[in-house]
Amino acid sequence: MGRVFRSQRLRYVHQHRWAYLLIAPAAVFLLAVVGYPIVETFRLSLYQSQASTATETFVGLTHYEAILTDQAFYDLLYRTGKWVLAGVLGKTLLGLLIAVALNADVRGQKFFRTAFLIPWGIPYAISAVVFRWIEHPQYGALNAALLKLGVIEQGVGILGNPDTALLGVVVADIWIGTPFMAIIILAGLQSIPVELYEAASIDGADRYQQFRYITLPQLKGVLFIATLLSTIWTFVSFDVIWTMTRGGPLNATTTLVIQIYQVGLENGAMGRGAAYSVIGFFVLLMFALVYIRVYAGDDL
Known part of the structure; x- marks a missing residue:
């Protein structure tokens, strides 16, 4: 045999x-540009390495033990989770609303579809700089509008306040990422047979019922894939946070990716930074495994 x-x-x-x-x-x-860096990161995480001296000392799992037994790490994961959840939820909901509006037969449809792609085409760092000025406590357009409406009596430092800094960064991330979600969902909407809506209308279903029982079920696969991709991209996002706040104030906007950069490159502790990277890799791997399990199980 x-x-x-x-x-x-x-x-x-x-x-x-x-x-x-x-x-x-x-x-x-692929092995050269993807595989080798991954293997090298795993190897480096087992060493005490300083970028300034280029010396390495084998320490085994010491970095992992120090990270996983530190309460600050779990606070970091919690912040990262809030950043990802708020960003993905906001982009998905706004993207869905925009996609439904763009799918309607309205005048200037092609113009609006093109216009909504502009935020996604602008480099993230530039968009982040724009939002940093919009949210500036003295010169920002947001504070100027709120002052004029009488909502606030003096300028509010959104990015300078630990309680509001993460929200200010999330708003910028949602503005940047929503066009992608809208275009993906719009493609899914256009693939839904019109006959389903016509049959539902004949049966007396109103717009809300058509959206709930036809549109959402038909978009299930598209929404799942789009939100998964958005989750991964938001998790590894660096440009927006670093440009707007550099992880501050008081680490209020420090996510796992920002932590990796600060520990590994700014502080020169390459081994510890690599250990954070490996942990982040396994977190994303869990997302991938969930994706494969659900995708294969539900036949999306």
């Missing part, structure tokens, strides 16, 4: 040898 199996496997490889040869360069390239 084993001989037959080996014979069949060799025959299969022989028949598809040209296919393997054609994909070999891409596989080697």
Whole structure:
């Protein structure tokens, strides 16, 4: 039996040898630019390494033990969770509303679809600088509007207050990421057969019932994939937070990615920073496993 199996496997490889040869360069390239950095990060996390002296001392799992037994790490994960949850939820809800509006047969439909892509096309750092000025306590447009409406009596330092800084950064992230969600959801809306709505209308279903029982179920797969991608991208987002607050004030906007940069590159503790990176890798891996499990289980 084993001989037959080996014979069949060799025959299969022989028949598809040209296919393997054609994909070999891409596989080697991926191993070089993706695989090697991952393996090197794992290796580096086992060493006490200082960027200034370029020396390494093997310490095993010491970094992981120090991180996982520190309450500050769990506070960091909690902040990261709030950042990801608020950002993804805001982008999904706004994206859904915009997609439904853009899917309607209105005048200037093509113009509005193009206009909503502009925030996504602007570099994240530039958008972050714009929002930092919008939320400036003295010169910002937001405070000027609130003062004019009589909501506040003096300028509020949104990014300078630990209680509101994360909210100020999340707003910028939502503005940047919403166009992607809107376009993906719009594509899903356009794939829904019109006949379903016509049949529901004949049966007496109003717009809300059509949205609840036709639109949302039909968008289930699209929403799942879009929110998963948005979750991963928001989790690893660095540009917006670093440009607006650099993780401050008082670490109020420090997420896991910001922590990795500060520990590994700013402080030069490469080994400890690599350990944070490995932990982040496993957190994202759990997201991927959940994605595969749900996707395969529900046949989205």
